[in-house]
Amino acid sequence: MGFLHLFIVNKSGGLILHRSLSSAAPQIGTNEWLRIGSTFHSLHAIAAEASPVKLPNNKNSNGAQDGIEQIEGGGVILKCLQTRTGIKFVITAEPGTSDLDTVLREIYVLYSDCALKDPFYELEMPIRCELFTNSVDSLMKRVVAGEVMMR
């Protein structure tokens, strides 16, 4: 039980943020991260094409293109939230961790607050906003303390 990593991929497959969410998370080098980001982006696109059942208008409940929403493995679950603009927020956690969806939505809110309203952030570029990383850290603290409730 516990969160592992967060990464954000922009609409063209570039990795714009990667961050470990707990000390239990394995160390991954920056080059590997870039590879993971673009690989996930491609798999996401292939999954959307390969899916035998199309959602209405090829849109999911968020109004974004369909594709991978969740991957479950023996030692990890991966959840992806794709927004309407094609940005993908991906979180990985140990199996049995709850509230992944809530956390992804909260991170989306933080992204639109701290990164998009920052005059020094350029769209589609790596996120280097101190405020955003601090907010994600404090969000994770609140989640661990059980202050963020399922909505």
Added chain:
Amino acid sequence: MSRSSSNNILDRPLGRVGGRSTDTTFVSLSAFAYIYSELVQYHQSRAASVSELERRLESAGYGVGLKVLEMTAYRTKEMKREIRLMSILHFVSSSVWKSLFGRSADSLERSIDHADEYMIIDYEPIASTFVSVPTDLGQLSADAYVSGIIAGVLDGAGFAARVTAHNVKLEEGERQGGGSGSGGGAGGNAVPGIPPRKNKAVFLVKFSPEVLSRDAALER
């Protein structure tokens, strides 16, 4: 923003509405943050240095200050013209702050080292709510726009001053100690989900010599 009938700022009378001394029409913080972000980006693309960017933001606020002075001075109770240095500073940190940000500034202090310098301190400066200044821009203060507004108000009132904005790190337990911070969010940051701020905005007001000598003459 609502376009319906009397909510429109242009349709409302210039004077106080319903006897309230503060303006009760609010603009969404997001709307302000987006437009301010664009303003900063516009000036950043045209400025060669950090100090030029600050100066550009200040001059953008200057005109606002002149206009805010007219409106706020008319809307305050006595409608009197402030001629003393302390009273105009008070007017800025309470009336002007209230009409712009919905609350008073957190404190107004006189510099210990220089007699011509005063400091207006705000723990939750609205302009830098969502701003993280990158390291290559050094000590740029995103609140330079507000310092321009202050300069405009003071200049319009006949108190020529140079106003600069500075980010100052909060000291341990500084925020909890002073209970002067009124209104705003109850503790922490005004925006839910964002951790409390580590910096405060200090607006340094340096009056020009003739203003000080005039005030000294009034003292007698």
